[in-house]
Amino acid sequence: DAGVTQTPRHEVAEKGQTIILKCEPVSGHNDLFWYRQTKIQGLELLSYFRSKSLMEDGGAFKDRFKAEMLNSSFSTLKIQPTEPKDSAVYLCASSGQGSGNTLYFGEGSRLIVV
């Protein structure tokens, strides 16, 4: 079975650019999450979808971050405009009601904003 797939794995952007990160969840999973990973804050929840509906949109990230789930097998995270403080690893994870609360993570997209 395919796990969670994230692209691109690495992205370098200039300040002010728009970047789009992509995620394909595990087939059949209903829940999809976007997390930001930094050494200082750990894993912070950006967005949470259940059956394609947005359930939670992390308050501090609403301003320039927008996640969408166009269909059950694809999600995007847009950051517009990017700032140097957005440099981090962005992790996508999925879960299903039958997976016993277990989240399956992708390997992440490492973003560097210069």
Next chain:
Amino acid sequence: GDSVTQTEGLVTLTEGLPVMLNCTYQSTYSPFLFWYVQHLNEAPKLLLKSFTDNKRPEHQGFHATLHKSSSSFHLQKSSAQLSDSALYYCALSDRDYGSSGNKLIFGIGTLLSVKP
């Protein structure tokens, strides 16, 4: 709101010594607790999960006991191995799937470094 606290950012051990990584939590309800492990350049993956019947979960020599009285779920292992070097996250989720789904709230993580 719910939260998870991991007090150690970095734990450095010599191979063969016991491991204990601290995790405490705050939650309105009685949540599930988890430990996730992330090796270098890999995705985080589930290591342990608390059981509903209070059995002690174990995996790859690691175990953790949920103590509701102290709101703790510390991760332990009797003898550290070099391959245990990784980033460890403690997390919690609401038991009510209907309200929160499988959303996890994570601590900031503890980096375990095992030296020869």
